[in-house]
Amino acid sequence: MPKKYHLKPKTALSRSVPLGPFGIIEGDGCLNCSKCVKKACAYEVYQKRAYDAQQMTDTADSLCKNCFRCVQECYARILSKSANPEYWSMGDDYWTPEIIGTNQRQAESGKIPVSGGGYGGPFAGPGFDSMWTDMSEIVRPTRDGIHGREYISTAMELGRACQPAAFMSSFGPEGGGKSGGSPRVEISVPFLFDLLPFQDSTPAVLAAVARAAKEVNTLMVLPAESIAGELAFWAWHLVPLLPPGNLGRFIPLIQQCRMVQILADDEAPKRIEEIKGYRAEAIVSVRLPLTPRAEEKVEFLLESGVEVIHLLADEKGRELEASTPQFIKDRIRNIHQLLVKKGERDRVTLIGGGGIALAEHVAKAIICGADAVSIDRPLLVSLECRLCGQCKKGESCPVGVGNIEPGWGRQRAVNLVAAWHGQLLEVLGAMGMRDVRRLRGEMGRAIFREDIERETFGQIFGERANIHRPAAQHVQQGEEVRVLAT
């Protein structure tokens, strides 16, 4: 019986004090009560309170659980809470502070985030929040649960599916018994590690993420020029992005790596042929920006024999070069359905990247038709990055991401993958599915808010503008900090 895929998360404490969403303000006029509410704090926030020299903040702000007991019970009414502007200015309107915070907590503990107080929302919104996934089988749990003997597989194979004709010709009377199918790579989770948008040339960060890719058995995309020294040791789990031009100096890499990646340009067919000449078993993936012309390019690449197409939206999941960009889930849906109609869906693996911020986005992207997704920013967030972009401006990183110890960084990334893997199992188990590959293109297992709007309310009210309201208003530079209830 094959060994069951199991990740070993281990607590990897944050190096810096995580920012809390709210801060405690203490006024003047303390009565020095003998029964001070600070001593009664159930979380011992005031006893554990300290000064964080690195961020020059009061650690009580991050320890506090916002139960408001001290605020309510203080006789002098000197305690109050307020939004912490440092927290609310993290990230942007897509990569919200909540997303950054939850991913960091998952990277610390490796556990599925559970608040204990139920899910507070958002229940709808733009992007992936406009999809609701099937949970119909959640009331029919298996005897051992989703982690038991009825194993749920999250493994995914990259490459062209074995075609029936090739199979028959291989195993028929004249086939000689050898499989004539295309090369395939199996990864244990349906997400790859993509090019990092920040800290992409920091050796410690790259080493940490590469080690994590090996440990979780997935692939990491890296510029081919940066694969040297320690990184070359993990070539089996790396996907070198080959630059345009002469490939001669990258032949050793092509021969070591299971998959390579090239840019989608007019030279792509020639380069695919060249790479196959160096090593026939190497899978060639093409990095294709998700533009309004993506369908045309997919068809062109299919004719060239490409095995994997890596579709890339921007960091917020939006289509590129479009005046009214669609979201990545809608574009993947279109491309998947186009290929299905042509009967060519199994000739190519689709990987979707850009805007994958939470574990649920993985399942939703697969439902829309992707075979796998690629993640970049979540990996940096797991290393405590706040997506402030200061490193790109040449300023110093507020949390020193570049100075991480690679072993610690590896564990943080593994913890994040473990938490996301656990959530994927929950989603699949709730659908009664035992294999993530069966989820691909299963759009009947989701409700799309736009479709419901059009089919129901649209017939009564006509098309409504702004059906998607952002869950929380992100603070802009110089604006007040406001947190809207959903």
Place this chain on the structure above:
Amino acid sequence: MLVGRGCGPSHCLWGRDLGREVKRMEKTKVEIAIFFCTHLRARVQGILKGSSGSGADRFRPVALPCSGKLEVFQLTRALESGADGVALFGCPEDACRYLAGSLRARGRVGHTVRILEEIGLGKDRVRRFVVETQPEQDLLQDFSGWVERVRAMDRFRKNHDGKVRNSTPAAEGEGRA
């Protein structure tokens, strides 16, 4: 700061060019911790940008919901952990959105200044700037002038064991008899 007369390179007993050392000390970079009310974010950013030419190496800004959130221990611990000076930018007292926040900040900064004066670290190390409607240039001038005064003060240095010790710039260039 020079101790003794400037002998000049040819007369210095210790072979040091004291003139050059004074110049180096004048350009010594300082570390300034800056706490500011989030409602003044844009103005503070403008001031920090305008001050970048004054030689201060490290500005460490921290946004607060209100200047009244700052506790006395945050001011003193900021100095203890290596900042040469601490600045607090707050709203005028009658314009504080938390009503008494700015007033509270005034009291806490005043208390901290008295402590620093008492222990001999210099009362000008911690300074509160009230951001009203004055032109940015005036505020920038005020702030830059304060940074230069901090630069001229004794510098906190860390020993090899990481503990902060007080040292005078002159002591580093002073000859020993």
